[in-house]
Amino acid sequence: MTGAVQIGSNSLRLCGNAATPIRYKQVFHKDLLMSFKAMSADEFDVDTIKQVAFIMALQAESANFNQVTYDDFIDWLCQFEEADVLGAAGDIIGMWMNNSKTSVVSKKK
Numbered sequence: 315m316t317g318a319v320q321i322g323s324n325s326l327r328l329c330g331n332a333a334t335p336i337r338y339k340q341v342f343h344k345d346l347l348m349s350f351k352a353m354s355a356d357e358f359d360v361d362t363i364k365q366v367a368f369i370m371a372l373q374a375e376s377a378n379f380n381q382v383t384y385d386d387f388i389d390w391l392c393q394f395e396e397a398d399v400l401g402a403a404g405d406i407i408g409m410w411m412n413n414s415k416t417s418v419v420s421k422k423k
Contacts, residue, residue, distance in 0.1 A: 322398030
């Protein structure tokens with residue numbers, strides 16, 4: 315799923331797909347699904363949100379992930395204000411969750 319999220323004055327194009335958890339692990343060496351599972355509705359990990367937004371932004375740009383480093387993430391993050399990222403957290407999570415929803419209708423009744 316590809317869409318835009320507003321972070322402060324920046325409209326950020328994001329793309330979430332089946333490769334997102336793999337790319338996330340490739341760059342950050344953590345399991346994305348376990349990171350989301352550990353979050354609750356009342357308390358979420360801001361770092362995970364920033365990191366998944368970074369991965370989804372690179373996917374939207376068709377970046378070469380063989381060359382992506384943690385320093386690239388830090389450089390990318392510098393374009394945003396912390397409060398703006400926090401304000402967009404719900405939209406970022408929503409975009410990822412919409413991507414991971416199943417679209418198959420159960421045949422059981």
